[in-house]
Amino acid sequence: MLMVEDVRKTAWERYESLPWPVRTDEEWRRTDPKLLPALPAGEKPKEGAFQTGWETPAPELIRSGVILTDLATATKQFPDLVQEYLFQTGEPGQLKKFVALHQAVAQQGLFCYVPDGVKVELPLRSWIEAISGPAIFPHLAIVVGKDSELTLVDERRSAPGAAEPVLSNEMAEIFVGAGGRLRYVHLQRWNSATTELFTQRAILEKEAQFLNITVGLGSKLSKANVETLLRGPGAHADLLGIFFGAGKQHFDFHTLQDHQAPNTFSDLLYKCALADQAELVYTGLIRIAKQAQKSNAYQANRNLLLSQGAKADSIPMLEIEADDVRCTHGVAVGPVDEEQAFYLMSRGLSATESERLIVEGFFEQILKRIPVGDLREQLAEEIVTRLSTHTETGKETLT
């Protein structure tokens, strides 16, 4: 186990020695690093403010050892537990300089812990709300013990009225113990003044089950690296994403499905609808190690372009060392299907209504897997609202 203080120290050294990204770096080829706010060299950046929040778990859950609180409080009350998990997921493959900075400075965030053998039946909710810039470094740690169960709905948003530019440099670390089951819904609703760098590392032990639903609606720019390490045999991950971009929003997502043990399974499906001049860049890597025989890995990215100016670029990558595995990947990018639109319009729906229904249908496959009913409906409605605001502004600029 690495001591947190040592990690912070070496992280700071790493941050200082790593160069600032440039356009020619493979990782930054499709997202100009100049779009990032500058951070001072040689000194720790000035931190802005954010607030963490959560619904307190039921008393009987707290009695059985469930923890959901902010990271600073957890560090005070449960120092050994925090030490056991904080910064223990290893080094991610991307955004290294920013992860180093995060580890050097992050003090606050959320800590969610479910001890071995505890089933949390009802979903828990938590959120992080940005208040001021220039930069915030929220950290999220989720630990689901052996044979335990948890559903966590976790939101990122900006405080009402906050307008100042914020760089959120977040790291999420997720541990699912043997036979544990985590359903994690991540809702990204930052305001349009926010630039997000987001790194997620999830470690799945033997027969762990992980359902990860990421919903990305907000921010001006979001660059995310989501890595799932299937470390124990039989580990299972469903990785789903819904993204809606409008205006000049830019999404740059990288995912890693890292199969390190035999009989592991991962299925990734990211669906993105883009309006106006919004852009998506997606690169997805499936890695299957030699010892990970009889593993299945699937990856699909489907993008719907709602206007001519919208763009999506999708690049699958494979590194397969085992020979007895199943692996597929697929990419689709295209505008709304003309025949579908004609069919709906032939029933009296306007072009806008037809598009709305088609987009709703496009996301339905993932929305229906959100394990919380009212949230599912709320999100469907939110997407429709975003869609109608985009079409209205689109119309305004036409006239």
Add this chain to the structure above:
Amino acid sequence: MSTLLEVNNLHVEVEGKEILKGISLKVEKGQVHALMGPNGSGKSTLSNTLMGHPKYKVTQGQILFNGQDLTPLKTDARARMGIFLAFQYPTAIQGVTVANFMRTAMKARFGEAFQSKEFRKTLKGAMASLGVDESFATRYVNDGFSGGEKKRHEVLQMALLKPQLALMDETDSGLDIDALRTVSEGVNRLRGPELGILLITHYQRLLNYIQPDAVHVLVDGRIVRSGGKELALELEAKGYAPYEKETVAS
């Protein structure tokens, strides 16, 4: 009698190629007109054009619906005026349930008059009378439907949207004998002094169930003959060969 649909010397192009080469047709309110013709003769092109499909360009001629020129109107406006197309090949729309779709369509068609509270009951009733299983309401539109299920679903929509002019493009193909009867009975129930139907079919069998007022033969983008119901029987016996020669000769 008053004229519901009047097509005058209609020429239509698809992707730069002329498919309809001067079609004229008049459907009075309450009438059923059957349109028959070999594969590729332009029957679906006509129905798609009447519905305003953006791929089909009218290069000459006129389409009048209740005396109003349709050509400048978009598909949805035509639908809200009461034109309905039962598709030969209905498109699947993944993730959109039949119930959600029909509710939205009925709202669009009837506006203020749409009874939101009655919707479930109305849908259930229409499904029952067409022998459509209740589970259809929660299935995605045409997604994984069998050929026959798709056609029943088209007639279900027609029943709910109560058009003034129904363009039925081979609604009978893909239906088994019992389904053909149920669907025809469904269509006959909708018949009345206001509804006009253009019935595209390859089989005169359908015309035993739905009695047409006129039969037209479309060959290579032109109506080469019009007549009464007996024309369908004649076509069944002799095929289209005589007409195909006629067009070559002309």
